[in-house]
Amino acid sequence: MRSASFLAASLALLIAGGAAAQEDPTQLPAPSNDFRPSLTSWGEPDLRGGWPIDHLNGRTPFQRPAEYGNRQLLTEEEYNERAQAVAQLEQRYENEESEGTMGMGHWAEVAAANRRTSWITAPADGQLPAYTPEGQRLSDAMRSTWAAGQHFDWVDDFDSWDRCITRGLPASMFPFMYNNGIRIFQAPGLVALQLEMVHEVRMIPTDGSAHLPRQIGQWMGDSRGTWEDHNTLRVDTVNFRPGPSATNIGTTGSPRENDTPVSEEAHLVERFHMVGEDEIIYEFTWTDPVVFEQPWSARLEWQRDDDYGMYEYACHEGNVQIRNYITASRAERAAEDASE
Structure with missing residues (x-):
């Protein structure tokens, strides 16, 4: 929250400047190739630093509400309405402080409004x-604490995020209500993305090495990076491990239940366009012909914040919550049976 105003203003200027140069102000401009980032000592574009996406958390939906049609950007009137809604959410913290209570105002972080109609x-x-x-069959078979009215009897009744294994891809690249830190590290032939949520680190070789054999599946897939033009990192990820791994759960406007499966055929192509010293336009396309009838794409505007601090991600302290869910679920059903 400490830098939300600055980040929101920078994002607004970025979008407004691009919109002014295009014919249709309702659509996002293509990423510019004008900026030439500084180079590392080994000659690659230098993307290193803190790139948290907490400034994107709030009222921008993952999927676009039907009333916006094909528009990617809000009108001025719509933006003002969103800004008012965000201001009301921000007020929750102060209200709770004055009342001596603790609720979603303390739990959920809200950033300043932006003009995007959806991330997709x-x-x-x-x-x-x-x-x-x-x-659809795979989706119907998935189990998660995000689904209402579900019983829990064993660990496979929980998804990979419930079990603090992974949030999966591309879900991990979308904002959540907290823990939105991202850091980029680089070394010769390697880029590493540190994610605050679940404390995962994506290792992305850029040395021209081939993907691992197809049968070696991983929760976050197997990534390989190449440099395009003078300001863009392209990342190609395959070898996803099939199973209860979310692709979008938690982000505002995403499906309410963790019901989006991943197959062995999934393929993620990402581009990190560095369009300014403190700006990256992140774009990707997700293709999974087993699950979806066609590919889908998303775009997020990142802002540098090297002062963002990452703290321990204590997913469920003591590793007891899975057991607690199971014992509570069994006790609840036993009580229901006894009352019949």
């Missing part, structure tokens, strides 16, 4: 594509 940019309507029949 393709398909044009900003909605996730339809599931294939197999995708």
Whole structure:
């Protein structure tokens, strides 16, 4: 929250400047190639630093509400309405402090409003594509604490995020209500992305090495990076481990239940465009023909914040919550049976 105003203003200037130069002010401008970032001592574009996406957390939905149609940017009137809604959310903390209570105002971080109508940019309507029949079957079979009315009897009744294993991809690249820190580290032939949520680190070789054998699946996939133009890192990720791994759960406007499966055919292509000393436009396309009828894409505007501090991600202290869910669920069902 300490830098939300600065970051929001920078984002507004970025979008406004691009919109002024294009014919359609309702659409996002393409990332510019004008900026030439400084180079590392070994000659690669230098993306190192803190790039938290907490400034994107708030009212921007993952999927676009139907009333916006194919528009990627809000009108001035719509933006003002969102800004007012954000201001009301920000007031929750002060209200709780004055009342001596602790609720969502203390728990959920809210950033300043921006003009995006959704994070999804393709398909044009900003909605996730339809599931294939197999995708729907896999989705229906998924289990999660995010789903209402579910019973828990064993560890496979929980998704990978419930179990503090991973938030998965591309979900980990979207804002949540907290723990939105991202740091980029570089070494010769390697880029590393440190994620605050679950404290995962994505290791991305840029040395031209081939992907691991297909049968070696990983929760975050196997990534390989190449440099495009003079300001862009392209990352190609395959070899995803199938299973209960979320792709979008938690972000405002995403499906309410953790019901988006990942198959072995999933393929993620990301581009990190450094368009200013303190600005990266992050874009990706997710293709999973087993699950979705067509690929889908998203875009987020990152802002540098090297002062952002990452603290311990204590997912569930003592590693007892899975057991607690199971014992509570069994006790609840036993009580229901006894009352019949």
